[in-house]
Amino acid sequence: MRQLHSIAMAARRRGLTLVEILVALAVLGVIAAAAAPSLAEMMERRRVVAATQELASIFSYAKSETNVTGAVLNLHLEPSVDSQVSCARLVTQSSRDTCGCNVATSDACSQVKGASVTLREFLLPKSTGVSFVASAVWGAGGNVLSFSRNVHYTNVQNFQLTVTGQRTGAQLRIEYNDLGRVHVCAPSGSLGGYPAC
Incomplete structure (x- = not known):
């Protein structure tokens, strides 16, 4: 009889009770709720870095493309x-340059003979929470x-292209100096891995 009782008790001890499962779910919910805001902030900082890298690559592409083709961009x-x-x-230069960002996207770079041609375009919807301004x-x-080609100075001065995350305020800046050098920095030192501006 004693042996039968210990077998029955062992069978009751296996598995989790409903109360134990509910407590575990409650603890998991608290941990997830605490982690969600920091995860959203981390994602926005990654978007700021990705947008900055894309914009910096456009500068590199423009400099190399103009050296290869000899065209003014x-x-x-x-x-x-x-x-x-x-x-x-980024467009080829022509007397009929209708490719500005201040032109509606449907009308940009009209197909008129002799008009500018778009080589690269980066449109970042503000609904992503990240924007940039020059x-x-x-x-x-x-x-x-x-x-x-072979012109290593720029037609503008004190150029800065600032990429900003709306939620966190994280910023990266692309500086393009008078000699044509691209430099990426963090204005407030808010993003690790980048020097302060």
Whole structure:
């Protein structure tokens, strides 16, 4: 009889009770709720870094492409028409340059003979929580940066392209100096791995 009783007790001890499962789920829920905001902040910082790297690669592409083809290229950084996207558009230079970011996307780079041709475009919807804005002492052409073969100076001064995360305020800045050097830095030192501006 004693042996039968110990077998029955051993069978009752296996597995988890409903109360134990509910306690474990409650603890897991508290941990997930505490981790969610920091995960969202980390994701936004990664978006800021990704957007900055894409924009810096456009500068590198423009410099190498103009050296290969000999063509003059324009990088348009005007504020968009609807303010819903941040825009960077690299195009060939022509007398009929209708490729500005301040032109509706459907009308940009019209297919008129002799018009500019888009080589690269980066449109970042502001709904992603990340945006960028260019500032500089612009030349006569507005918010346009020109790249020419064997010309190692720029037509604008104090150029800065700042990428900002709306939720965290994390920022990275691309500086393009008068000699054509691209430098990425963190204005407030808020992102690790990048020097402070």
